[in-house]
Amino acid sequence: MAPTQTPEGAGSNHGGDRSGVAATRLLRAALGGTLTLLSLAQAADLGSRLGYSYYTEQFLAAVLGLALALVFLGDPTAIGRRHMSRLQRLADPVLGLAGLGLSLYVAAAYPSLVGRAMMLPWDALVAGIALFALVLEALRRCVGWVLVIVVLTICGYGLLGHLVPGILQTREVAPVRLAVYLAFDPNGLLGLTLNVAATVVIAFVFFGQVLLHSGGAGFFNDIAMATMGRRRGGAAKISIVASGLFGSISGVVVSNIVATGVVTIRLMIKSGFRRTTAAAVEAVASTGGQIAPPVMGAVAFLMADILQKPYSEIVVAAIVPALLYYVSLFAQADLLAAKQDIRPVEGEEIPRAAQVLARGWVFALPFAAIVAALFWFNQRAETAALWGALAALGIGLSCGYGKLRMGLRNLWDCLVETGVAITDIIMISAAAGFIIGVLNVTGLGFAVTYALVDLGQGNLFLLLLISAAVCLVLGMGMPTVGVYLLLAVLVAPSLIESGVEPIAAHLFIFYLGMMSMVTPPVGIGAFFAASIAKAPPMATAMESMRFGWTAYIVPFLFVFSPALLLIGDPLDSLVAVVTAALGVYAISAAFVGWLHGPAGPARRLATAAAGLALLLPPGIGGEATLWINGAGLVALALLWRAGSAPAPATASPVTRD
Numbered sequence: 290m291a292p293t294q295t296p297e298g299a300g301s302n303h304g305g306d307r308s309g310v311a312a313t314r315l316l317r318a319a320l321g322g323t324l325t326l327l328s329l330a331q332a333a334d335l336g337s338r339l340g341y342s343y344y345t346e347q348f349l350a351a352v353l354g355l356a357l358a359l360v361f362l363g364d365p366t367a368i369g370r371r372h373m374s375r376l377q378r379l380a381d382p383v384l385g386l387a388g389l390g391l392s393l394y395v396a397a398a399y400p401s402l403v404g405r406a407m408m409l410p411w412d413a414l415v416a417g418i419a420l421f422a423l424v425l426e427a428l429r430r431c432v433g434w435v436l437v438i439v440v441l442t443i444c445g446y447g448l449l450g451h452l453v454p455g456i457l458q459t460r461e462v463a464p465v466r467l468a469v470y471l472a473f474d475p476n477g478l479l480g481l482t483l484n485v486a487a488t489v490v491i492a493f494v495f496f497g498q499v500l501l502h503s504g505g506a507g508f509f510n511d512i513a514m515a516t517m518g519r520r521r522g523g524a525a526k527i528s529i530v531a532s533g534l535f536g537s538i539s540g541v542v543v544s545n546i547v548a549t550g551v552v553t554i555r556l557m558i559k560s561g562f563r564r565t566t567a568a569a570v571e572a573v574a575s576t577g578g579q580i581a582p583p584v585m586g587a588v589a590f591l592m593a594d595i596l597q598k599p600y601s602e603i604v605v606a607a608i609v610p611a612l613l614y615y616v617s618l619f620a621q622a623d624l625l626a627a628k629q630d631i632r633p634v635e636g637e638e639i640p641r642a643a644q645v646l647a648r649g650w651v652f653a654l655p656f657a658a659i660v661a662a663l664f665w666f667n668q669r670a671e672t673a674a675l676w677g678a679l680a681a682l683g684i685g686l687s688c689g690y691g692k693l694r695m696g697l698r699n700l701w702d703c704l705v706e707t708g709v710a711i712t713d714i715i716m717i718s719a720a721a722g723f724i725i726g727v728l729n730v731t732g733l734g735f736a737v738t739y740a741l742v743d744l745g746q747g748n749l750f751l752l753l754l755i756s757a758a759v760c761l762v763l764g765m766g767m768p769t770v771g772v773y774l775l776l777a778v779l780v781a782p783s784l785i786e787s788g789v790e791p792i793a794a795h796l797f798i799f800y801l802g803m804m805s806m807v808t809p810p811v812g813i814g815a816f817f818a819a820s821i822a823k824a825p826p827m828a829t830a831m832e833s834m835r836f837g838w839t840a841y842i843v844p845f846l847f848v849f850s851p852a853l854l855l856i857g858d859p860l861d862s863l864v865a866v867v868t869a870a871l872g873v874y875a876i877s878a879a880f881v882g883w884l885h886g887p888a889g890p891a892r893r894l895a896t897a898a899a900g901l902a903l904l905l906p907p908g909i910g911g912e913a914t915l916w917i918n919g920a921g922l923v924a925l926a927l928l929w930r931a932g933s934a935p936a937p938a939t940a941s942p943v944t945r946d
Contacts, residue, residue, distance in 0.1 A: 317362055321708025322701060324355040328491040332671035346403075346479040347396045352487045353424075353478070354392025356715040359708065360427040361385030388423045391416055399473070406473050409465055417472030424478070424719045431713040436775070439763065440720050447727040456740050459731040470730050477726030478719055482774045485591050486718035490770050491711050492674035493587040498703040498710075500655060500681040504690025508649035509534045510552055511640050518639035522626025524560040525567075528553035529574040529618050536578015537585065542769065542806045542814045545575040546821070554822045561631040568822035569807075569832035572815040574618060576806045576837065579769045580799070581611045583660070588773045590670035592795050595777055600663060600670065606792045606854040609866055610800065610843050613873050617839045620877035628883040649690055655680040717771030725778050734782065741783035749787055753845055756780050757801045764805030772802040790851045797844040804840045807833035835880055839873055842904075850906035858907075865906040868918045875900030875925050885929050892928065899924035 330336065331348050361384040395402065395416055402413050429437045448467065450459030462470075471477040500506075510531050517526035531553060536545040550571040557567035579585060582604040585592075589607065593600040625631070655677040662673035685695030728734030744752050759780055764772040776798040784794035806814035812830035819829035834841075847853040852865040878884040879897035888896060902921025907914050 313362060317359060317709065318701075318705045320355050320359050320362070321705040324352060324359070324708035324711070325491060325495060325704040327351060327355070328487050329495065329675065332488050332492045332669075332675055334672075344399055344403075345484060346473075346475065347399045349479045349483050349487055350392045350396035350399065353420075353483065353715065353719060354389040354396070355708070356712045357388030357392065357423055357427055358385040359712045360430055360716065361388060363430075384423065384426070387419070388427070391419055391423070395420070395472075403473055406469055409469055413469050413473060414465055417468040420472055420478065421468065421723070424716065424723070427712075428716045428720050431716045432771075435763075436717065436720055440723050443724050443727050443733070447731040447733055450731060450733055450736070456743070457733075457736045459733045459736060462731050467727070467730065471723055471726040474726060474730075476729045478722045480722045480725060481595075482718040482721040482725065482778070483715065485594065485774070486711070486714050486770065488671045489590050489594075489674070490587050490714055491707060492671040492678070493584065493590075494711055495703060495707040496655070496659075496674045496678040496681065498707050499678045499685065499700075500652070502699045502703055503652075503681050503685025503695050504649070504693040505652050505681065506535065506549075507690050507693060508645070508652050510549065511645045512642070512649065515640050515642035515645045519633050520623075521633065522560075522562075522622045522631050523633040524553065524556040524631075525562060525570045525622035525626065526619060528557060528567075528571050529577075529615065529622065532571060532574035533578045533581055533615065536575045537581045537583075542572075542575050542579060542803075543817050545578055546571055546814060546817050549575065550818055550821045554818065558822065560633075561629060562625075564822045564824035565819070565828045565832050566625070568818035568824045568829045569815065569836050570618070570622060571821075572807050572818040572829065572833045573837040575818075576803055576814055577611070577614050577618065577840075579803050580607065580614065580840070582607045583656075587670075587770060588799060591770065591773060592777075592792075592799075593670070596791050596795060598792070603792065606856065607796060609853050609855060609862075609869070610796065610839075610847060612866075613843055613869055614837070614839045616870055617873045617877050618836060620874045621836055621881055624878055624881040624883040628881060628887065651684050651688060652681075652690070654684065714770050718774055721771075721774045721778055724775070728778070737779075738783045738786050742786040749789075749848075750845075752783070752787060753797070753848060756784060756798065757841075757844075760798050760801035761805045761808055764802035769803065772805070773799050776802045784848075789848050790854070790856060792856070793848050793851055793854060796854070797848055800840050800844045804834075804837060807837060809834075838876070838880070843869075846904065846906055846909070849909050852907050861907040864915070864918070868903045868922070869906060871922065871925065872900045872902070872904030875903060875921075892931075895924065896928050899928060 327348070336343060361381045363381060398412075402410070402416075406413055425437050425440060428440070444467075446453075447459060447462065448464060450457065451461035453459070473479065475481075510527075513527045513530035513534070517523050517530055520526055528549065532545060532549045535549055536542065550568075554567045554571050557570065558564055562570070579588070582589065585604075585607060589603050590600060592598075593603050596603070658680040659673045659677040662668040662676040663670070668676070682695070682700065685699070689695060725734075728737075741752060741755075744755070760776055763775055763779070773795075777795060780798045781791075781794045784797065785791050789797070806812065807830055809827060809830045812826075812833065815830035815833040816826045818824075818833075819826040822829070843853065846869075850865065851857055852861040853869060855862045875884075875896050877900075878888070879893045879900060882888050882893055884892070884896055899921045902917045903925065905914055905917055905921075
């Protein structure tokens with residue numbers, strides 16, 4: 290008769306589970322920290338400084354292997370892992386070890402492999418096919434099936450496209466040659482997109498982690514509260530400022546929402562905003578942080594590299610669209626607070642601005658270090674990020690913010706968190722490398738660009754609408770850098786070939802891709818904010834679209850009129866900026882239904898029409914545009930004057946569900 294299991298035996302099993310979880314955590318920490326250290330060493334050009342010579346592809350293969358191992362190991366405490374079968378739990382470490390081992394083999398043998406690639410050796414073929422499968426499975430776990438299906442569709446078309454008649458016909462490439470090409474050619478897996486993610490992006494994510502651990506997040510929240518808390522609708526304005534500051538650095542919308550939303554959403558609900566409104570404001574403000582210069586979630590530097598233009602030119606072009614985005618957010622928050630009589634944040638919760646600045650002015654130094662490195666010392670973007678990280682580290686170790694101080698353990702935490710957080714972007718970048726490789730080797734990229742350009746010659750607006758829809762679909766649920774890299778490969782070339790200014794084309798795809806974070810049916814940013822606010826997810830996403838309306842409209846305007854990007858005649862740009870800001874305010878007032886007093890349907894419609902007339906920039910309609918702008922200005926002035934009416938009865942600032 291088998292012995293009955295004792296409580297001690299059961300306890301030992303649980304102890305084994307706990308020890309397994311602890312071991313997995315330690316291994317993930319080691320892999321994440323190593324990944325970040327390896328990337329920072331590459332960003333600092335440490336290898337060449339020490340006299341070592343190697344291919345960039347060898348470094349990228351090592352980074353890919355570490356990221357694959359991290360993805361397949363997974364978080365041992367995640368809820369989903371508790372429901373995995375025993376077979377799945379055993380398979381994951383095997384897949385992680387296979388990904389790491391294959392990638393390290395490629396890193397070690399790359400000089401030999403690339404020299405023999407034309408002969409299609411068996412080891413290159415096996416490694417190429419296996420890495421393709423492992424990357425796609427890791428990609429599925431990171432961002433779901435959508436991007437995996439996109440990659441498989443493009444690869445399938447690349448293999449069969451030579452059978453398709455017409456302008457979308459491609460050249461024939463054998464499957465084995467395609468597998469080796471994608472794995473080892475600099476235009477494939479180990480190419481530009483992965484290199485950018487493994488250097489520039491990791492350096493800036495690490496900078497953001499150090500800045501936050503040193504007390505930067507607390508300073509951002511406090512300065513936003515001190516400057517905006519005593520104003521009408523102050524809680525929403527605090528959210529807009531804090532999320533904009535944080536989001537420009539973080540590069541990940543969801544982490545921005547979680548980091549700032551736990552404070553700002555509570556403040557908004559407490560001050561009287563509806564739960565859906567509070568969640569929508571936070572979601573849209575956090576998304577907007579990605580398009581705000583100077584960092585733009587690290588995309589500004591990627592765009593400069595891809596377009597081969599100075600970083601300063603990218604930042605200047607992005608200023609006005611970002612300004613209009615936040616003018617709209619502030620206007621809607623302010624007018625909605627006036628309409629609903631929402632009071633400022635209670636006085637005892639607001640710190641004094643002078644005290645906040647006295648404690649936190651030093652947090653301007655990391656940004657000054659980045660600017661100095663870029664513009665005065667002509668350093669690369671990733672090196673500039675390291676300068677900023679060193680400055681933030683010095684602040685954290687020496688003075689911190691308030692009672693918060695950094696220790697060496699916090700520095701290790703920053704390394705680990707950076708390595709773990711970057712895995713999604715590395716997988717997306719690897720997938721983008723597959724897409725670029727197929728487009729290049731089969732000629733599919735030229736065929737697609739030619740087809741879209743042919744469509745655009747007949748109707749550029751139709752091409753922009755199709756491109757916008759593609760951006761919204763492909764951007765669903767992906768981090769900022771991944772959205773931009775994918776769309777820069779698939780959509781931007783056709784816009785540029787159709788005559789669109791290159792910077793305008795890239796900003797167009799970036800804006801529309803980012804808005805996928807709040808656009809139904811996925812709208813992952815809006816859904817995260819809704820979960821914090823305990824609001825209906827779909828209603829939050831719809832309200833987020835209303836608050837972020839400028840990001841859907843303004844990109845079309847600056848494509849047709851680059852004056853909004855400060856390109857061309859300075860006088861045209863000045864007129865475009867002033868009239869567009871007034872137009873954005875008018876349309877925001879029409880959305881809210883308040884313009885110096887309550888506005889009924891007819892007045893809202895007239896205000897929206899005046900706003901559209903003001904929003905029209907020079908370049909669309911020639912000299913007639915100035916007359917249209919003038920008519921809009923006169924109409925807005927008359928509507929404002931007519932709206933001078935007594936305010937409605939005040940309502941108590943109760944929590945709205």
